[in-house]
Amino acid sequence: MTKLILLGGGLANGLLALELMRSRPDIDFTLVEAESALGGNHTWSFHHDDLTDAGHALVRPLVSHRWTGQSVRFPNIRRDLPVPYYSIAAERFAAHLTSLLGHRLRLNSRAAQVGPKHVLLDGGERLEADAVIRADGIPRTEAVAIRFQTFVGQELRFARPHGLTNPIIMDATTPQEGGYRFTYVLPLSADTALVEDTAYEDGGWVDRPALERRIADYCRAQGWEPVETLREEHGVLPITLGGDIDRFWRETGGVPSIGLRGNFFHPVTGYSLPDAVRVADFVAKQRDFSAPALHEAIASYSKELWRERSFLRALNRMLFLAGHADRRWQVMERFYRLPGDLIARFYAAELIVSDKLRLLAGKPPVPILGAMKALLSDGRA
Ligand SMILES: Cc1cc2nc3c(=O)[nH]c(=O)nc-3n(C[C@H](O)[C@H](O)[C@H](O)COP(=O)(O)OP(=O)(O)OC[C@H]3O[C@@H](n4cnc5c(N)ncnc54)[C@H](O)[C@@H]3O)c2cc1C
Incomplete structure (x- = not known):
């Protein structure tokens, strides 16, 4: 039986694990995650047309919110788009996957060293397989030139209902300072919402207090009075300007890599969920799961997307x-x-x-x- 190690229990490998359990019972795998839970602290969202019907079917059990439309606001236009929008809360992602994975899941296991067919854990244990599929976050590389989308999001409870029924995916009527800035609002219930302050910036660091102040200003301007912060998330997403994709793949050292680690994300938005669904399907359809064959297949797919994009x-x-x-x-x-x-x-x-x-x-x-x-x-x- 083919044996794989999926290194990194975030979005990309979580979706790949789901797809393998669905369509490839002939493949044995272990999902190895450094933290004590899968998925980290994220809310992953996507548009209806980002996925095929099969893609929707894969993620359906993970979806925590769905809306019938979305809107954008700019100084000179305001537009409602009748395109459904969906979100996956990391907590639900973790609960669903953890219950399905059983003995295939290893939490609290941090990789210290990674090769195409092995992972050496902190503490010295060595795991071996036919191939490792690496999705443990964004690589440090100069092969690709990036800028950043930085954001802080707060899930807030308000004193009174906010009145929104659908998300505002971009409200760029907010003050523009040092980059393209907008607020992103997901109404989660009548009186709660995830409010994110986002910037397209040249520097990749998040000034959390400043962004939190902007969120407070935005809420005040909308007439929303926050009474409780339920949770907070922040991120620095890569936005690709250009680069050398062949060099990028040479630098992976022959380790099959997906998710942000394999450059699978939308170059303009930094979002990776649609690519993660496509890649899960692509990997599960492979015939040869030896590390060199898998590396070659995934690298070719990435290069094809690079050319198209x-x-x-x-x-x-x-x-x-x-x-x-x-x-x-x-x-x-x-x-x-x-x-x-x-x-x-x-x-x-x-x-x-x-x-x-x-x-x-x-x-x-x-x-x-x-x-x-x-x-x-x-x-x-
Ligand atoms: C707060 C936030 C919100 C986002 N929202 C969206 C969104 O709405 N829609 C969208 O499409 N994209 C979104 N993104 C962008 C992108 O889709 C996510 O970053 C996505 O989680 C990337 O998937 P991934 O699997 O490559 O990495 P991750 O999901 O980050 O997973 C990497 C995993 O590897 C683990 N790991 C790291 N190092 C090791 C190690 N040495 N050993 C073992 N495990 C290790 C980490 O703990 C983590 O669980 C968001 C990003 C952030 C940060």
Whole structure:
């Protein structure tokens, strides 16, 4: 029987474990996680069109909230989109997976060293398998040039109902300082919501007190009075400008890698759930689970996505390199004037040629010379 070690019990390997249990009973695996629970402290959200029907079926038991639509707000437009939106709370993800995994799960087991066919744990125990599939977070590499989406989110209970029925996935009417900034609001019940202050920034650190103040200001401006903070999450997500994907894969040292570790995320949003679902399906369909074959297959898939997504990286360079940081919101406001089906394909990272032409048509909201330079660079200079 083929034996795998899935290293890192976060989103990517959690979904892969689910898919393997569903479709590959012939594969034996152990999911190894450093912490005392799976999934960390996240709320993972996605749009309806991000997933196929099969993808929806895989994640359905994990979904903790679903909404029938979503809206965006900018200084000059406000738009409601009738596209369902979903969230997975890490607690539910952990509870569901833990109950299914049984003896296949090893918590409190931190890897000190990783090879294509082995993991050496802190404390000296050595685990061996036909292959290790690594999804233990974002790698440190100079092969890819990134900028950052940073955010703090607070789940708040308000004194009175907030009045929202659907999420606001971008409210960019908030003050723009030092980058593209917006507030993201998920109404979780009549009087609770996850309110996130988010910025597209050049530096990758989170000034938590400043972001918490912005959340408080936002709530005040909406007339919402927070009476309790139920939980808080924060993140620094990579936004890709360009790079050398062949070098990226050489640096994995032959270890099959998925999730952020394998560069599987949307270049503009930093979100990885749709890719994690696709990759779980891709891996489960493999025939040869030896480490070299798996590494080769996953690397080829990643390189194919990299080529398909060159346009999205060019948009990032326009956003980060061409214009003034405080005016980045104009690029996004212009985007949200476009047809709903194009917007859905953008989030699913499945733009078609006519979408790309449409996105480039008209006067760019950034200086033309800067835009040309940004399009021609690979972001690493
Ligand atoms: C707060 C937050 C909210 C996000 N929201 C969304 C969202 O709404 N939608 C979306 O698509 N994306 C979202 N993202 C982005 C991205 O999808 C997530 O970061 C996602 O969790 C990445 O999946 P992953 O499996 O690659 O890594 P992770 O989910 O981070 O999993 C890595 C796991 O590896 C473990 N680990 C690390 N080192 C070791 C070691 N040495 N040994 C053993 N285990 C180890 C960690 O403890 C962790 O459990 C969010 C990110 C953050 C931080």
